[in-house]
Amino acid sequence: MEAEIKTTNDNCNKIMQLALDAGTVLLSNGAEIWRVEDTISHICKAYQVDDVDAFILSNAIFITGNNDKEAVFAKVKHIPLSGVHLGIVTEVNDLSRHISAGKYTLEEASTKLEEIRKRPAKNPFYRALASGIGAGCFCYILKASVTESLLTVVIGAMVLLFSLWAEKHSFPKLVKNILGGGMIALLALAATYIPFKTGVSVDKMIIGAIMPLIPGVAFVNSIREIANTDFLSGTVRMLDTIMVFMYIAIGASTVLSLYHGLLGGGF
Amino acid sequence: MEVLTSLICAFFGTLGFTILFNVHRRFYICCGFTGMAGWAAYLAVSQFTTAPIASLAGALVVVFLSRYFAVWKRCPITVFLVAGIFPLIPGSSVYYTAYYLVTNSLELAAQNGIQAIKIAFAIVVGIVFVLSIPKEFFGLCCRKKEGTHLK
Numbered sequence: 001m002e003a004e005i006k007t008t009n010d011n012c013n014k015i016m017q018l019a020l021d022a023g024t025v026l027l028s029n030g031a032e033i034w035r036v037e038d039t040i041s042h043i044c045k046a047y048q049v050d051d052v053d054a055f056i057l058s059n060a061i062f063i064t065g066n067n068d069k070e071a072v073f074a075k076v077k078h079i080p081l082s083g084v085h086l087g088i089v090t091e092v093n094d095l096s097r098h099i100s101a102g103k104y105t106l107e108e109a110s111t112k113l114e115e116i117r118k119r120p121a122k123n124p125f126y127r128a129l130a131s132g133i134g135a136g137c138f139c140y141i142l143k144a145s146v147t148e149s150l151l152t153v154v155i156g157a158m159v160l161l162f163s164l165w166a167e168k169h170s171f172p173k174l175v176k177n178i179l180g181g182g183m184i185a186l187l188a189l190a191a192t193y194i195p196f197k198t199g200v201s202v203d204k205m206i207i208g209a210i211m212p213l214i215p216g217v218a219f220v221n222s223i224r225e226i227a228n229t230d231f232l233s234g235t236v237r238m239l240d241t242i243m244v245f246m247y248i249a250i251g252a253s254t255v256l257s258l259y260h261g262l263l264g265g266g267f
Numbered sequence: 268m269e270v271l272t273s274l275i276c277a278f279f280g281t282l283g284f285t286i287l288f289n290v291h292r293r294f295y296i297c298c299g300f301t302g303m304a305g306w307a308a309y310l311a312v313s314q315f316t317t318a319p320i321a322s323l324a325g326a327l328v329v330v331f332l333s334r335y336f337a338v339w340k341r342c343p344i345t346v347f348l349v350a351g352i353f354p355l356i357p358g359s360s361v362y363y364t365a366y367y368l369v370t371n372s373l374e375l376a377a378q379n380g381i382q383a384i385k386i387a388f389a390i391v392v393g394i395v396f397v398l399s400i401p402k403e404f405f406g407l408c409c410r411k412k413e414g415t416h417l418k
Contacts, residue, residue, distance in 0.1 A: 030288075030345065031343065031345070032345065035343065084288050084289070085288070085289045086288045086289055086290045086343070086345060086346050086349070087289045087290055087291045088289075089343050089345065089346075090290075090291055090294075090342045090343055090346060091291075093342060093343050094341075094342075097341075121289050122286065122289055126286070127286065127287055130282075130283040130284070130285075130286035130287050131283060131284075131287050132283075133279055133280070133282075133283040134279075134280045134281075134282075134283025134284045134287065134353075135280075135283075136280075137276040137277065137279045137280030137283065138276075138280045138353070138354065138358075140272075140273070140276045140280075141273050141276050141277050141280065141306065141354065142359060160287070203359075203362070203363075206362060207358050207359045207362050210358060210362065211284070211353065211356075211358060212284075212287060214353075214356060214358065216284065216288075216349045216350075216352065216353055216356070217288065217345065217349050219352075219356070220345065220348050220349045220352055220394070221345070223390070223391050223394050223395070224394065224398065227394065227395040227398055227399070245361050246365070249361055249362055249364070249365030249366070250365060250369075252362065252365070252366070253362075253365045253366040253368070253369040253370075254369060256366060256369070256370075257369045257370055260370070
């Protein structure tokens with residue numbers, strides 16, 4: 001009897017750990033709060049751990065599990081902000097649905113989760129190309145000329161490479177975005193010195209090229225969390241978005257006004 | 268013709284950002300289409316009204332399509348929503364606000380700043396409005412219903 005209780009407790013620990021890991025992977029890759037909550041409770045329910053409470057903030061998970069008499073599992077996990085990888089979010093979501101359907105044993109699920117967690121981001125040059133195309137296309141739909149759009153493709157790609165490099169060397173967000181914004185403005189100004197038949201305007205190139213730096217996932221998630229009455233996480237993420245916007249704009253406009261002041265400004 | 272190239276660019280621009288967020292390859296077409304449809308709605312409505320109202324229309328289309336695709340492809344709605352909303356983000360207003368602030372043209376800065384806030388609010392309203400439609404409605408659009416992760 002004694003031994004049996006012990007194994008169930010042991011098992012319960014493993015299940016809770018799996019649920020916590022899944023939640024961590026989701027949260028650090030840009031999932032919403034309610035999705036993390038849902039996934040944790042689904043995994044626990046699928047393996048018959050019924051009494052679970054999870055409290056989730058935008059950068060932490062608090063989770064406890066009980067059996068009839070006592071708490072068997074309690075853990076607080078801090079999750080630092082990191083990059084966005086929606087592919088991982090999709091796969092953990094699929095995994096959780098398969099667990100709910102009873103397709104995986106506990107061990108299989110753990111290995112699968114570990115596999116998903118280690119999935120690398122796409123090749124940096126491929127991403128830089130994508131970022132350039134995105135920036136160039138958005139520049140074009142804001143009624144820029146073809147020349148400006150093509151220049152923006154180059155600037156957008158270079159900015160993404162810079163931002164990946166800065167993330168790799170763990171620059172703070174403030175430095176990364178101000179430098180990124182400044183770099184965009186510098187490159188755009190440099191582009192005006194290339195002699196084209198028709199002149200190019202700096203504004204549209206900058207607006208297109210800042211797009212890859214904008215934290216789109218944080219912006220959309222913050223709105224949805226506020227709509228979901230997760231006000232705390234929603235405001236934190238909203239503030240994060242606004243700050244990043246400000247940093248980029250400060251970086252770009254400082255370079256522009258310096259250029260104005262020092263060289264008299266040719267635009 | 269101009270509208271057509273603009274739409275094609277919206278498609279590929281959205282696609283670019285989809286790749287940037289490491290979305291799986293099987294969602295590319297749907298993501299691009301979401302962005303294109305949102306931009307089309309924005310362009311169509313902006314003929315008659317101001318930018319914020321047009322952004323609201325664009326956001327409504329984007330979120331509606333995102334929810335539909337999320338149920339159909341059975342994946343998180345974030346995948347489509349984030350990429351689709353990108354063309355509507357008031358990047359230019361925010362940029363001009365900061366630029367005029369630094370160059371000390373405060374009146375223009377205030378004008379652009381309020382414009383940015385209005386557009387952002389329109390997007391918020393669009394997202395919240397469509398997200399509060401009960402999910403059974405989207406279940407009806409697709410025959411397959413399974414699991415609870417449809418939203």
